[in-house]
Amino acid sequence: MFGANCRVAALSILFAATAVTAVPAQDAAPVKLGLVLPLKGIWAEPAANIERGFRVAVAEFSGKVAGRPVEIVMADDELTPNVAVQRFNKLVQLDKVDIVAGGVSSSVAIALSELADRAKKPLVLTNSHADEITGKLCSPFVARTSFSANAFQYGAGNYWAKKGARKVVTMGGDYSAGHAFLEAFKRGFEEGGGTVVLQIWTPFQTTRDWSAALTQASNAGAEFIYGYYAGNEAVQVVKQHADFGLREKLPLIGDQWLFGEAGWPALGDLVIGAKYVASYNPDATSDANRKFVMAYRDMFKLDPDVNASLGYDSGKAIMLTLEKLGGKMPADPAQFIAAMRELNYEAPRGNLHFTAFNSAHLEKEYLIEVVKGPDGKPQRKVIDAFPGGDDLPGCTKSF
Amino acid sequence: MTDDTAMLRATTSTIAGPADRAGLLTAGLAVACVLLAIALPTFCSDYVLTIAVEVLIAGVFAAGLNLLIGYTGLSSAGHAMFYGLGGYGIGIGTAIYGWPLWASVPVTLCCVGVIAALVGAICTRTRGVEFLLITLAFSQMFYGAAIKMRLTNGTDGMAGVPRPDLTPLGISAESPAVFYYYVAFVAVMVLLLLLRVVRSPFGSVLIGIRENERRTIAMGYAVGAYKIGAFTISGVICAVAGILQSQYTYFINPDSMSWQSSGEGILMVIIGGANAVLGPFIGAAVFVVVKQVLSLITGEYNLFFGIFFMLVVAFFRGGVVGAFRTLIGRRHERA
Numbered sequence: 001m002f003g004a005n006c007r008v009a010a011l012s013i014l015f016a017a018t019a020v021t022a023v024p025a026q027d028a029a030p031v032k033l034g035l036v037l038p039l040k041g042i043w044a045e046p047a048a049n050i051e052r053g054f055r056v057a058v059a060e061f062s063g064k065v066a067g068r069p070v071e072i073v074m075a076d077d078e079l080t081p082n083v084a085v086q087r088f089n090k091l092v093q094l095d096k097v098d099i100v101a102g103g104v105s106s107s108v109a110i111a112l113s114e115l116a117d118r119a120k121k122p123l124v125l126t127n128s129h130a131d132e133i134t135g136k137l138c139s140p141f142v143a144r145t146s147f148s149a150n151a152f153q154y155g156a157g158n159y160w161a162k163k164g165a166r167k168v169v170t171m172g173g174d175y176s177a178g179h180a181f182l183e184a185f186k187r188g189f190e191e192g193g194g195t196v197v198l199q200i201w202t203p204f205q206t207t208r209d210w211s212a213a214l215t216q217a218s219n220a221g222a223e224f225i226y227g228y229y230a231g232n233e234a235v236q237v238v239k240q241h242a243d244f245g246l247r248e249k250l251p252l253i254g255d256q257w258l259f260g261e262a263g264w265p266a267l268g269d270l271v272i273g274a275k276y277v278a279s280y281n282p283d284a285t286s287d288a289n290r291k292f293v294m295a296y297r298d299m300f301k302l303d304p305d306v307n308a309s310l311g312y313d314s315g316k317a318i319m320l321t322l323e324k325l326g327g328k329m330p331a332d333p334a335q336f337i338a339a340m341r342e343l344n345y346e347a348p349r350g351n352l353h354f355t356a357f358n359s360a361h362l363e364k365e366y367l368i369e370v371v372k373g374p375d376g377k378p379q380r381k382v383i384d385a386f387p388g389g390d391d392l393p394g395c396t397k398s399f
Numbered sequence: 400m401t402d403d404t405a406m407l408r409a410t411t412s413t414i415a416g417p418a419d420r421a422g423l424l425t426a427g428l429a430v431a432c433v434l435l436a437i438a439l440p441t442f443c444s445d446y447v448l449t450i451a452v453e454v455l456i457a458g459v460f461a462a463g464l465n466l467l468i469g470y471t472g473l474s475s476a477g478h479a480m481f482y483g484l485g486g487y488g489i490g491i492g493t494a495i496y497g498w499p500l501w502a503s504v505p506v507t508l509c510c511v512g513v514i515a516a517l518v519g520a521i522c523t524r525t526r527g528v529e530f531l532l533i534t535l536a537f538s539q540m541f542y543g544a545a546i547k548m549r550l551t552n553g554t555d556g557m558a559g560v561p562r563p564d565l566t567p568l569g570i571s572a573e574s575p576a577v578f579y580y581y582v583a584f585v586a587v588m589v590l591l592l593l594l595r596v597v598r599s600p601f602g603s604v605l606i607g608i609r610e611n612e613r614r615t616i617a618m619g620y621a622v623g624a625y626k627i628g629a630f631t632i633s634g635v636i637c638a639v640a641g642i643l644q645s646q647y648t649y650f651i652n653p654d655s656m657s658w659q660s661s662g663e664g665i666l667m668v669i670i671g672g673a674n675a676v677l678g679p680f681i682g683a684a685v686f687v688v689v690k691q692v693l694s695l696i697t698g699e700y701n702l703f704f705g706i707f708f709m710l711v712v713a714f715f716r717g718g719v720v721g722a723f724r725t726l727i728g729r730r731h732e733r734a
Contacts, residue, residue: 039698076698081556082655085648086453086691093446107555107652114558114649118573130555137558175546176555204554 030071031322031329033058034091036084036102036112037126039076042231043104045262050104050126050311053304056295057315065319066327073097079104081111088115098329099124099336101314106130106177113142122336126314127307131180134359135394140334143341143354145314147279147362147388149180154188154389155365156255156277157226161192165224168194169217169250171237172228174201181228181255188389189226197222205233210240218250225250230257235266242270256280256306259370264378271378274370280309280349281366281382289348309348313360317343317352334399357395362388424727436583440576448575450691454684455579455586456643461667461679462593463636468665469673470597471629472609473523476531476661477538480518481634483656484511484541485641486560487551490651494559495550504642508635515634516627523626535658545653556652560645572646582643586680589636593676596632605629637664670711672718681719685711 035054037047051074058070073095077084084103091097100116101124103109109128116123117139125133125144129152134144160168170185172178178201186196198220200213207213217225225246229237234257241252252258252274259276282293282304292312296304304312321340330336337358344353350364365388373379439451460482467473488507492498498506522533551557562572563581570577596602604625607615616622645651654660663686671682689707693700715722 080654081650081652082648086449089446089449090695093444093449107654110552110555110558111648111650111652118649132552132555176553179553 028068030069031065031327032071032073032095032097032099033318034073034075034088034095034097034100034102036075036077036087036091036100036108038079038104038108039074041079043079046307047104049305049307050102050314052296052300052302053308053311053313054101054126054315056292056299056308057312057319059299060295060316061319061323065322068327070319070322075102077102077105077108079108081105081107084108084111085115088112088119092119092121098122099318101318102126103128106133106180109133110137113137113139116141120333122333124314124318124340126310129180130176131184131392132394134355134357135392136396138357138395138397140358140397140399141337143317143337143358143360145317145352145360146310148359148391149177150184150187150392151359151362151388151390152255152277152279152365153181153184153228155362155387157185157188157190157194158192158389159188159277159365159367159384159386160226160253161189161194165189166194167197167220167222169198169200169220169222169225170196170228171200171202171213171217171225173204173207173233175204178204178228182226184389184392185226185228207233208236210237211244214241214244214246218244218246222250225252227252227254227258229254230260231263234258234260235263238263238267238270238274247273251275253277261305264370271370272372275383276368276370278306278366278368279362279388280306281368281380282309283380283382284348286346286348286350288346292348304348313347313349313352316345316347317360320345338399355391356398357391358399359391361390364388420727440579445575448579450687452575452579452582452647454687455582455680456640456647457663457667457683457687458680459586459589459643460637460640461664461671461683462589462676463633463640464664465668465671465673465676465679466593466596466605466629466633466636468668469675469678470602470609471605471626472612473526473626473629474531474665475522475534475630475633476658476665477534477536478633478637478664479656479658479661480538480541481511481515481637482641482644482660482664483545483651483653484514485638486645486651486655487545487641488638489642490557490560490645491551493561494557500561500563507642508638511638512631512635515631519627519630519634523623523630535661538656538658538661542653542656542658545656551651554653556650556654558650560649560651562646562649578647582647585639585643589639590676590680593636597676601625601628666708668718670708670718672715672720672722674717675720678718678720685719 037050039047063070073091075087075091077087088100091100099122103112103125104127106128109125112123113133120141123142127146128144129146129149131148131150134148168189170182172182189196200216202213227237238252254276256276256278259271259274264271293304296308317340320343321336324339341354341358352360354360364385366382367384369381369383370378371381440448464478467475485507488510489503492503492506493500518537522530525533546554562578565572572578572581604615604620608622608625612622641655667682667686668679670685671678690700690704693703
């Protein structure tokens, strides 16, 4: 029994090792893209949207570039850096992919960018907003098509201060992303002339009861709470904030993660009147966005959200770069990323171009209010648009 | 001392009868394994080499843990703390303070030794489930500290842990084959050290503690000190595994200290068979390879791995090594 198991394991490993021999370089050989996403667990739904967006971008080019078919190889990083490392090795060594894309969690992205740098394999990050990725840990082999935490929240903080808000409480999960996003908001807000009177950090993913935090917040004498939460936590915070009767006295304002569309059904009427900052507006009337939304609906019978647009941006940046390079991977993989850095095109979220450190610039942000539509269902209403901030400095390499 | 040791040995093991054939077979297998390990890079793809590296690192971790579980009879559910401390130690030393690796590694191992001795002094005052829970509690404390630490970038962890600089030898540790040999060398050193430990009088006392603690106390051994010693050695070996792992992945983050990674170590010990030095390495090999193969087949590989593990526990009481011994007719082997 066991012997058989062992033999099967040994045989399949040997088979896997021998089956992948070098493919002769032909024009018709596929370009292989590895897509590493957290396909299971709490991030499964956003990851599915990222994958859909990515596939829409590849389909837009009919799945081909310069006559070579483009093949997507999926891998599940399980939101765990160690697993992500194994998957990256499998994609690079066994599947022989040309480019690795994906990466939602910043800890996964940090692990992968170090590996990509050593393995000299182009890595295109779809989300992973940690500032260090294109700062201290920047690499000529790594690009990020989304935006940095600082770009997003500095812009948001600055906007609120310029709108006349003077005193704010921030509230968020006590983990790396929470700190990165809310510290950035604080910088933007205080440089715009406001004051963050209190920063409340709640234990990440273990907090069930926000009453202590909300009491602290309501005694701080602020005009509103700026919150950073995602997924289940976001829904619970919004509900408890309403239960405390703070909706009028001390509104809870946040971003596309706190009031993400995925949470709307759970929130019911509580979502009406919510104001949030977003990097993407699915209702934007630009050609690029209309084309994207149509294609997305055609393919998946769904409406795209922020994550879908981030997946699409990543896929499209890769396809455009491949097209520019005539479908051939350059001998020096860093040249692929260098070619991507030259891109400048209209994406669904607005103009997309890169900084000198391979980080996509966040040109525009939206302030969106959720209103009751004619059918009684919540719908988005764009109140305002403002420019995004810059990335934090810290990259000392030049490429 | 030696008389006592002999008595201890007599109480704790029945010497196998003439087992020349079995001995030859074992020796032959060992030689074959060594030759295979040396030749591996010549006929395997880089992917197989990275899996071999993972097996060896997991094997070092499980072997360190096994000194406690298999030889002293203390089931620790917190040894991932030392695994993580090893990685964090050299990460902080090299990537943050800019020390060379040859300084960071010994400093890290000394610090882990001291911490393991202190933690061990507290934990080994308890037994059984209490011991399991208190080691788990310590490990969670360190895990919590790792999450909070701004210095090491909190939950995101830190990148930039270097591999050894082998340029004087004219090779680069960045190449999978060279790194594989480096890890294999360290793993063999650890294996030899452990063999030395369990075959020494000290090791006999540990086995005595496992088999019959009261009798070992009655024979005049300072059991408490021996337990702390075993705890410290096993902690340092787990830190060696943590150092190798952080060099393999170039980063370290709090996940390495989670109770799940302690649990994986225990699983490897159980799969391999707890009463042998080689057991954990075989357990680690089975654990890593079966998981990899299943994950190539299905996304839900954890479900099948769980079933596989249940089968191992149900049908191989002594783990893989136990089954092998039964096969070649040696029941009570000591190392």
